[in-house]
Amino acid sequence: MSDERAIxxxxxxxxxxxxxxxxxxYQARVFRHIIKMVQDRQQAQDLLQETFLNAYRGLxxxxxxxxxxxxxxxxxxNTCLMYLRKNRPESVEYDDQxxxxxxxxxxxxSPEFLSTPLDILLxxxxxxxxxxxxxxxxxxxxxxxxxxxxxGFSIEEVSKIMDTSVAAVKSRLHRARNxxxxxxxxxxxxxxxxxxxxxx
Amino acid sequence: MTEMxxxxxxxxxxSDYLDGQMDEDCCRLIEEHLDxxxxxxxxxxxxxxxxxxxxKGLTAQIPDDVRESLRNFLxxxxxxxxx
Numbered sequence: 001m002s003d004e005r006a007i008x009x010x011x012x013x014x015x016x017x018x019x020x021x022x023x024x025x026y027q028a029r030v031f032r033h034i035i036k037m038v039q040d041r042q043q044a045q046d047l048l049q050e051t052f053l054n055a056y057r058g059l060x061x062x063x064x065x066x067x068x069x070x071x072x073x074x075x076x077x078n079t080c081l082m083y084l085r086k087n088r089p090e091s092v093e094y095d096d097q098x099x100x101x102x103x104x105x106x107x108x109x110s111p112e113f114l115s116t117p118l119d120i121l122l123x124x125x126x127x128x129x130x131x132x133x134x135x136x137x138x139x140x141x142x143x144x145x146x147x148x149x150x151x152g153f154s155i156e157e158v159s160k161i162m163d164t165s166v167a168a169v170k171s172r173l174h175r176a177r178n179x180x181x182x183x184x185x186x187x188x189x190x191x192x193x194x195x196x197x198x199x200x
Numbered sequence: 201m202t203e204m205x206x207x208x209x210x211x212x213x214x215s216d217y218l219d220g221q222m223d224e225d226c227c228r229l230i231e232e233h234l235d236x237x238x239x240x241x242x243x244x245x246x247x248x249x250x251x252x253x254x255x256k257g258l259t260a261q262i263p264d265d266v267r268e269s270l271r272n273f274l275x276x277x278x279x280x281x282x283x
Contacts, residue, residue, distance in 0.1 A: 016279055020271070027270060028262040045266050049273045056278045108239060109246035121253045130257040148219075149254040155219055174215035181250040 004068050011059055019059075023052055026069065029151055030076050036146045037080040037139060047083060051076040066160055070153065073161045077143065084139070091139055107178075110185035112192040121184075133183035141176040148173055207233075207240050214244050218251060 010018035030051060035044035054075050062071055084092045120126055134142050140162070147158045148169075155173075159166045210233050216222050217230050234241045 016275075019274070019278065023270065023274060027267060031262045031266060032258065032260060045269060048266065049270055052270065052274055053277055056274070057281070109242040111242065114242065114246055114249060118253075121249070122257055126253070127257045130253055134254065134258070145254060146258070149251050150258045152255070155221060170216055170219075170221065173219075174212070177215050177247055177250055177254075180254060181246050184250060184253070185246060 005064065008059060008062065008068065011056075019056060022055075022068070026072055027052070029069075030072065033073060033143070033146055033151065034076055034080055036134065036142055037077070038084065039135060043083070047076070047079050051079045054079060066157070070157045070160055073147065073151075073153070074163070077161050077163075107182045107185065109181070110189045113181075113185040113188040116188050129184060129187050130180070133180040136183065137176055137179055141172050141179070144169055144172045145176040145180065149177070207237060210234075210237070210240050211243055214240075214247050217244075218248060 004022075007018045007021055011022070027048070031044060031048050034047050034051065035041065038044055038047060051072075055072055058075065062068065066074075081092060134145060137145070143162060144158055147153045147161055148155065153161065155166055155169050158173075159169045162169065210230060213222060213226065213230060217227065222230065234244055
């Protein structure tokens, strides 16, 4: 952290190369967050550029009250939300609740999912299913699960990044995780059943 | 302390429990329940596995062309202005 503050001070003193160190360190994580938010590669590329340009321009306003990564991801989130509200308002405005009819909290856990070895769960096919399950969530839910479970931010940091309450983050995370759990459980249950039928 | 009576109450708390967001008394109640309720224990294990595979499964790197265009874009725009 103190190294990062020293780098930020160098940028503020006019050393552009120091800013490239920050870009190099964070670009992959920020891109992953943005592409999950907007689900469009070309748009994600443009928003990534806008995010880092906004960060560069706003760096003198970085007070250190939060970590640099939290501050940067907040800029990325705001940049995406501004774009979405302008271009795809329906994706944000009607997106604050996973359909009640899903009631995913109460779908029982599937033993087939739990008995699948980790190397299968994380094979290319397994990863594709994880991506699909997350991509199927409404934006506020997939953002929270990506920030918490993929990027490793704390609940409090996610609430700052998303500019929402800790209670809202916990609630969305609970529903998002259960929806992904349900999707993966269902997939591995079906897969196990079809493999069993083929074996007969 | 959250009142937990049914399996639904316990399942509603599992995400917070995984995140270390429950107080000591609630943790104890959850652990006692998981010890004696196998459907909830299965639910907890599957939620834990879900969190694990999400964390390990989404590791896509930034494509080279995106990285290159970002570098060029920022050099063009940032070098013209002071922070």
